Amino acid sequence: MLKLESVTKAYGQLRALKEVSLQVDAGEWLSVMGPSGSGKTTLMNLVGCLDTPTSGKVLLDGYDLGTATGRELTRIRRETVGLIFQRFHLIPHLNAVENIMVAQYYHSLPDEREALAALERVGLAERAKHLPHQLSGGEQQRVCVARALINYPKLVLADEPTGNLDEDNEQRVLDFFGQLHAEGTTLIVVTHDPKVAALGERLIVLDHGRIA
Amino acid sequence: MARKSPAARKLFRHMLLASLLRRRSRALIAALAVTVGATTLTALASISLDLDAQLSRQLRSYGANLVVTAENGRLSAADVPSFAAALNGAEVAGESSYRYEIAQVRQQGLPVVAIDPQTVFSVRPYWSVLGELPEGNQVLVGRDIAEAMQLSPGATMTLTAMDSPADPAPQSPAPSTAAPVPANEARVQVVGTLSTGGAEDGQLVITQALAAELFGDPGAIDLVEFSVVAGTEDLTVIAERTQAAVGGSQAEPVKRLASAEAKVQNTLNSMLAVVSIVVLALTAITVATTMLALVAERQTEIALKKALGATNGDVRREFLTEGLLLGIIGGLVGTLAGVGLAALVSFQVFGRELTISWPLLPASVLGSVLVAVAAGYPPVRRAASVSPAIVLRGE
Structure with a gap:
C-alpha cells in the first residue's frame, strides 16, 4: 500500500526526515509516535500527498508521489487518502451533514443520503443539521471521521485523533478505528498517547527525523 | 462532470x-x-x-448661437420657416429676425435696426431696456445716441429713410455716407433707452412694420438669429443643414459662444x-x-x-x-x-x-x-x- 525508500525531506538547511524507509501493507494499522519536531507531521504530509520528498521515493497505491505534479497529488489524495485531524477542521458555517458532503463535492458528487448514512454510522444521525459550534468535541471528531471515510479511502491518516477528546469520546473513536481496521482499511495513526499507539499492529517511533 | x-x-x-x-x-x-x-x-x-x-x-442666456445672413443682398421673412424646418428636431430656445437700415435724424444718419418685439428677448435676453420695447410709431434709442442727442422717453423725433446699406453688417452696420434720397418720413416717439454694452447702444430700434412703411420692401430681413440647444459639434452640423435649406443664405455658429461652451x-x-x-x-x-x-x-x-x-x-x-x-x-x-x-x-x-x-x-x-x-x-x-x-x- 505504502512504501518509503530512503526518503529525506529538507526545508532549507533543516532536514525534517532523514533517509527514512518504511513499508505499510494494505489493511495494516500503523501507529507513529515521537516527540515534537521528530518529523511526524512531515511524514504525514508526504504520505498524505500534501508535500513531496527532497530525495528518495514515496510510493502510495502504486503512484510515485515524488514525480507527481501538484494536480496529480490532489487527485491521488482525493481518491486514496482520508484525513482525520486533531482539531477536526470542520467548516464553521456548514452543518454536520454538509461538512461531509463537502468531501463528496470535491471527490465526485454530493449525496445527502449517503452523507447521512455516514453520520448514522458514527452515531450522529440526529445531529446532522447542527453547526460545528453546536456539537461537542467528541461529536465534531466523529463528523471528521465520517468525512474522512465518505469517499471510501484506501488509507486513513489520523493526526492525533484523540488529542482533544475526553475519555468516553476517545474510546468511541478508537472503537470505530477498530471497526475500520477489521473491515480492511489501512490506518496510520500519529499519537502521543501510548495507549492509543498500542492498539496498532505495529509502532514506529520517530526521533530527529529518523525511525528509532 | x-x-x-x-x-x-x-x-x-x-x-x-x-x-x-x-x-x-x-x-x-x-x-x-x-x-x-x-x-x-x-x-x-x-x-x-x-x-x-x-x-x-x-448658455442660451448669453444669446443666440446660430446666425443666418444672406450671402448677397437680403433674406426674406418667408425664408424663416425653411430655416426653422432645417433645424429638424433640435430644441430651439429662441428665434428672431432683424432688418438693418439707415435713417436720418436731425441731419444725422443713424443705424436703425428693425426687430420683432415679440421674439427679440428669446435670443437677446441680455438687452437692458429702460422703458419699453417699441410698437407702431415708437422708437427705442441706444444709450449712446440717447446721451449724445439728449433723448429720453416721451421725446419725439422725425425719422427719414435713407438708402439701405449695400452690404449690411448684422451686428453693427456702419452709418452710410451715401447721399440721402427722397424717402418716407415718420414722426416717432421715444419709449425707452437700450443698453447692451454692444453695437446696439449706437442704434435706433423700431418695429419691422414701421421699417416696411419707412423703407419699403416689406418682409425684407438681413439677419435671423436662433438659440439652439445643441453641443458644439451638433451645432456645426445644424448650421450646415440650415444653410443648405435656403440658397444664398449663410448660417454660422456664433464662435465666441461655441468655443466657450x-x-x-x-x-x-x-x-x-x-x-x-x-x-x-x-x-x-x-x-x-x-x-x-x-x-x-x-x-x-x-x-x-x-x-x-x-x-x-x-x-x-x-x-x-x-x-x-x-x-x-x-x-x-x-x-x-x-x-x-x-x-x-x-x-x-x-x-x-x-x-x-x-x-x-x-x-x-x-x-x-x-x-x-x-x-x-x-x-x-x-x-x-x-x-x-x-x-x-x-x-
Whole structure:
C-alpha cells in the first residue's frame, strides 16, 4: 500500500526526515509516535500527498508521489487518502451533514443520503443539521471521521485523533478505528498517547527525523 | 462532470452564501465599496453624458448661437420657416429676425435696426431696456445716441429713410455716407433707452412694420438669429443643414459662444474623468484589501478544502464567484443610486430633469462586476496558493 525508500525531506538547511524507509501493507494499522519536531507531521504530509520528498521515493497505491505534479497529488489524495485531524477542521458555517458532503463535492458528487448514512454510522444521525459550534468535541471528531471515510479511502491518516477528546469520546473513536481496521482499511495513526499507539499492529517511533 | 449536478450546484451556492453571511461585515464592506464606486461613476457618467445639453441650455442666456445672413443682398421673412424646418428636431430656445437700415435724424444718419418685439428677448435676453420695447410709431434709442442727442422717453423725433446699406453688417452696420434720397418720413416717439454694452447702444430700434412703411420692401430681413440647444459639434452640423435649406443664405455658429461652451465642457469632462479614475482606484483598492482579509481569515478553510481534494481551480472559482456576486449586488444598487444622484444634481444645479442614458445602466453594472472581479484576482491567487499542509500542523 505504502512504501518509503530512503526518503529525506529538507526545508532549507533543516532536514525534517532523514533517509527514512518504511513499508505499510494494505489493511495494516500503523501507529507513529515521537516527540515534537521528530518529523511526524512531515511524514504525514508526504504520505498524505500534501508535500513531496527532497530525495528518495514515496510510493502510495502504486503512484510515485515524488514525480507527481501538484494536480496529480490532489487527485491521488482525493481518491486514496482520508484525513482525520486533531482539531477536526470542520467548516464553521456548514452543518454536520454538509461538512461531509463537502468531501463528496470535491471527490465526485454530493449525496445527502449517503452523507447521512455516514453520520448514522458514527452515531450522529440526529445531529446532522447542527453547526460545528453546536456539537461537542467528541461529536465534531466523529463528523471528521465520517468525512474522512465518505469517499471510501484506501488509507486513513489520523493526526492525533484523540488529542482533544475526553475519555468516553476517545474510546468511541478508537472503537470505530477498530471497526475500520477489521473491515480492511489501512490506518496510520500519529499519537502521543501510548495507549492509543498500542492498539496498532505495529509502532514506529520517530526521533530527529529518523525511525528509532 | 459531477460538479455540474444539481446537488453539487446547490451545495456550491450554499457554501458561497453561508460563507458570505458568516463574514457579513467584510462582505458588506466590499459590496459597499462597489456600491459607492458604481453610484459615483454612474452619477458622473450620467451628468457627463447629459452635460452637453445641460450646458447648452444654460448658455442660451448669453444669446443666440446660430446666425443666418444672406450671402448677397437680403433674406426674406418667408425664408424663416425653411430655416426653422432645417433645424429638424433640435430644441430651439429662441428665434428672431432683424432688418438693418439707415435713417436720418436731425441731419444725422443713424443705424436703425428693425426687430420683432415679440421674439427679440428669446435670443437677446441680455438687452437692458429702460422703458419699453417699441410698437407702431415708437422708437427705442441706444444709450449712446440717447446721451449724445439728449433723448429720453416721451421725446419725439422725425425719422427719414435713407438708402439701405449695400452690404449690411448684422451686428453693427456702419452709418452710410451715401447721399440721402427722397424717402418716407415718420414722426416717432421715444419709449425707452437700450443698453447692451454692444453695437446696439449706437442704434435706433423700431418695429419691422414701421421699417416696411419707412423703407419699403416689406418682409425684407438681413439677419435671423436662433438659440439652439445643441453641443458644439451638433451645432456645426445644424448650421450646415440650415444653410443648405435656403440658397444664398449663410448660417454660422456664433464662435465666441461655441468655443466657450466647448472649453467649459472639456474642462468639466476632464475633471469628471479624473474623479472617475480616482473613485475606480479607491473601489478596487477597498475590494482587494477586504478580499485579502477574507482570504487570510479563511486560510485554514481553504487548506482543508484542498486537503479534501479541491484543486487550485476550485478555490479560484469559489472566490471569483464571491467577487462576482459582490460586484453584481454592489453594481445594481450603486447604478440605481447613481441615477438617482445624477437626477438630483441635474435638478438642483440645472433645474431640469436628467435625460437618462439607458445603455449606461447595464454598462455600469458590468463595469462594477469587472472591477470587483479584477480587484479580487490578487486575493484569489493568494487563496489558491494556500498550502493544504497547514491543516496538519494544528493551526
